[in-house]
Amino acid sequence: MKKIIQKLSLLFLFLFCIIGISYAQNVEENQEVRSYLDGMFQNLDKSKVPHGLLRDYAFELVNLERYTGEKLEENNYVDRQTYEFLLRTIRSSAVATKPFGEVEDILTRQYSLGGKKTVSISGMAYQYSVIKANALEDGLIKYENEKVYDNVKNGVWQNPYQNEYVIGFCPQDSILFGTSLTFKLDRNCWLTNLSINKIELDPGNGVFRSISVGGSTSVSFGSTGSKTMKLKVTLSNGTQLLSHSRIEILDSKIPGTRAGGVVSKRIVTGTSYKGVQTSAEVSIQTRDGKIKNPLIFVEGFDPVDNPFSRTNPLIGYGAGHLNKLLDQLSKDENKAIGELLLGMFDIVYVDWIDSENYIQANANTLIEIIEWINNEKVSSSNSNIIIGQSMGGLIVRYALKTMEKNNKVHETSHFVSYDAPHLGANVPLGILYALHGTISFLENKEVIGHFINKDKKTGTILEFAERLAHCNAARQMLVNYVDFAGNIENSLHNSWQNELATLGFPQGEKGRDFKMIGIANGSYSSGYVPSSYLTADFSGSSDLFDIFSIWAPFVAGTGVGYVLDDIWAGLLSLLPGKSTLKGNIAVNPGISQGKKITEIKLKYKKKILWMINSSRTVFSYDKNMPG
Incomplete structure (x- = not known):
């Protein structure tokens, strides 16, 4: 070892x-x-x-x-x-x-x-x-x-x-x-x-x-x-x-590709936390079908896929999965490290089926996975090496420390925390408000919200955005959580941080060397706050629609009013002239109290008889930096 x-x-x-x-x-x-x-x-x-x-x-x-x-x-x-x-x-x-x-x-x-x-x-x-x-x-x-x-x-x-x-x-x-x-x-x-x-x-x-x-x-x-x-x-x-x-x-005979190993998969479900049980798909690539030296990758927040709508069972849940990891390791620039990993270790990839739920619930699932791996290992003297990416680092920390607290053996020698938000995810508030504004728009405009980018994996944009913004895991990690009403509500984050601080970090087991390694993406350059995170303007018009509104004004007006869910925009479109849909979004850093940090506007503009300008604000959303 x-x-x-x-x-x-x-x-x-x-x-x-x-x-x-x-x-x-x-x-x-x-x-x-x-x-x-x-x-x-x-x-x-x-x-x-x-x-x-x-x-x-x-x-x-x-x-x-x-x-x-x-x-x-x-x-x-x-x-x-x-x-x-x-x-x-x-x-x-x-x-x-x-x-x-x-x-x-x-x-x-x-x-x-x-x-x-x-x-x-x-x-x-x-x-x-x-x-x-x-x-x-x-x-x-x-x-x-x-x-x-x-x-x-x-x-x-x-x-x-x-x-x-x-x-x-x-x-x-x-x-x-x-x-x-x-x-x-x-x-x-x-x-x-x-x-x-x-x-x-x-x-x-x-x-x-x-x-x-x-x-x-x-x-x-x-x-x-x-x-x-x-x-x-x-x-x-x-x-x-x-x-x-x-x-x-x-040894030059070390296998350097996945073809040299044996891949197996299994679904593991953990014990419940607050009545919630989570599961993970565990993919294992061994060199000969036996687990000897496990290198366990625990993925982070990956709320992309609906587990009940998968069409390819070999791909995995969400954006991260074993195949993607192996593809990265096979690239030329990673070849030496890839061959080293694949030659020395049995790769275990933990792919969350429901990464949006409580971190504690997924930690319970990871405990079940670790215990299963320890039972399957050729020898208990061979330690586990666990790498937790982003939220995965929190899950690993909670799972290992809970096992120690409950006198359960985790047989781990190295815990690598990669970009894990141990003190919370500090996402700029303007960005969170922009997400809330987008959700508000899609809820307000039900026709657009229901049909735009409808996908069998993520559902509609509205459904995916709501899962992303309001799930338990996001609420636990976000330093500032913006609730459904647009208010900052941090009770779940605060309770999670208090629990995590009280729990502490894993210390390792008696008789087994244990190391914790923290890796973070960052920069040694001085801090820089941009004047704006995002500024975008867009507009759209159609001469064909303008001609159509002359010949069939009622149909055109009904269509505009229905799609935009705005009767006044529909009435405005009945009039002959040039129609234009204009919008803008601005997301700024909150450098001072009262500063506008988010602004989203959508206007339906009509140049009546191609001479007189008139407009209707279809959607407006703005937020200032709170005190």
């Missing part, structure tokens, strides 16, 4: 790398910070900076002091994220010409050169400068008004710089398949400003071998598992620089 946990950590590392890389790109391109640094160092003679690279001028995304190449330690392993940060830091330190091209282009080329049996290596080794720690005290520089100046004594320029090395490398993937691999070092993926005598690579079998820039070396590993790659660079002056990176070697 320890190996499985180690391998699973690679998956979480992959997710955090994506978030971290996005952050690094934003920082490096921050013009405000760059302008500040330009101003601070504008008076330095840049031609005197050795190598043209100044650490003090850089966006230091990693601590360069860890990667000097002097010795290999636990805190200076280089993964793909760290390697990118090293490249971006060195590139941003250039006081004149950049030492190499765009980092993204280098990494893209590296990745494109890798393959199933080929490992593409990219590496960098640089000497850069840094202002000495005691430069100001020793009079080597001057610092006035947040600006740095060279210092000259008796006509002699004082050198404030000391030189340092930095080295790093990584393969295109940290997860590699097969024990026979070829490692290549492409010329465009090796970056340096040093005079180098020799480059040696230990691919992970404990033996260093020479590798030239543009060359390759092949190796056969005696076993799969975790390996440590090492790079040794010998400079012309005899100095040796070291770097290391971790890789995971997996």
Whole structure:
């Protein structure tokens, strides 16, 4: 099980790398910070900076002091994220010409050169400068008004710089398949400003071998598992620089598609909560028909499908289902992770049949599912790993903690909460009012509300919108719930939050390692409130209808009055002239009390005899930000 946990950590590392890389790109391109640094160092003679690279001028995304190449330690392993940060830091330190091209282009080329049996290596080794720690005290520089100046004594320029090395490398993937691999070092993926005598690579079998820039070396590993790659660079002056990176070697026979496994389905119903029972369709893909290492995906709020009107029993309920997950894992950009998951785990997908109902009721159903999985598992020593997406994270939290409270064994080692609203879903009030206004319009205009977009899965738009806005699960999660009358009514949300806070988080079981991991979509950039969330205007007219209203005014008037459910609009349409239906919707943020945050209007306009303008407001809805 320890190996499985180690391998699973690679998956979480992959997710955090994506978030971290996005952050690094934003920082490096921050013009405000760059302008500040330009101003601070504008008076330095840049031609005197050795190598043209100044650490003090850089966006230091990693601590360069860890990667000097002097010795290999636990805190200076280089993964793909760290390697990118090293490249971006060195590139941003250039006081004149950049030492190499765009980092993204280098990494893209590296990745494109890798393959199933080929490992593409990219590496960098640089000497850069840094202002000495005691430069100001020793009079080597001057610092006035947040600006740095060279210092000259008796006509002699004082050198404030000391030189340092930095080295790093990584393969295109940290997860590699097969024990026979070829490692290549492409010329465009090796970056340096040093005079180098020799480059040696230990691919992970404990033996260093020479590798030239543009060359390759092949190796056969005696076993799969975790390996440590090492790079040794010998400079012309005899100095040796070291770097290391971790890789995971997996069996090349690991199944990478759903065809390699066995898929089964079952319906599970939980015990009732406040008289409500819910069910879920549980889809399981095992490697050989037996559940050994369960990886359980628990979906979130998915109120799309009516379970009694499905035509394809293989698709699943709602928008999320096992097939969709497997399709995502089979895409090229997810292939390495997909093969890892499908090779190591038995995939269990919990697809709610009634996701709109009480979260507690669905948590009761999940408890039944967990207990069933534990009974079906080959060994109870193999822990469950559960990933809850959005509302699914709340359901998992409630289910695991309730099981612990009731002395039930859940056999779970990892609980991953992905974008779960543990403190509530803070949807802008203007958007909620817009939804309420739309429902009000469809209720007010029964003909349109009954026929528009009628679908056997969702019913009419009105039916679906009401399910979406007023179901128990939405009321529990929404920080502000707008009721049928358009009022804010948060009693169910407040009671749910109080219950959840009192319950707390799962703590794990005695004798079994337990970790909780939280992942959230977000941004490191400063908060931005737009002036408007949505502004839309529309209009429609028909010359054919205008002609028809002349020849059959009663029929045309009756039709308009019936469809719009407005007798005055119907009477207005009896008159000859140009007919136009105009509408607008505006949804704004509630930045101050009394500010209009939602406005919806629909007007029937008539240009009588094509000369005189007249109009009838068919529907009007507006809301201001409450206090």
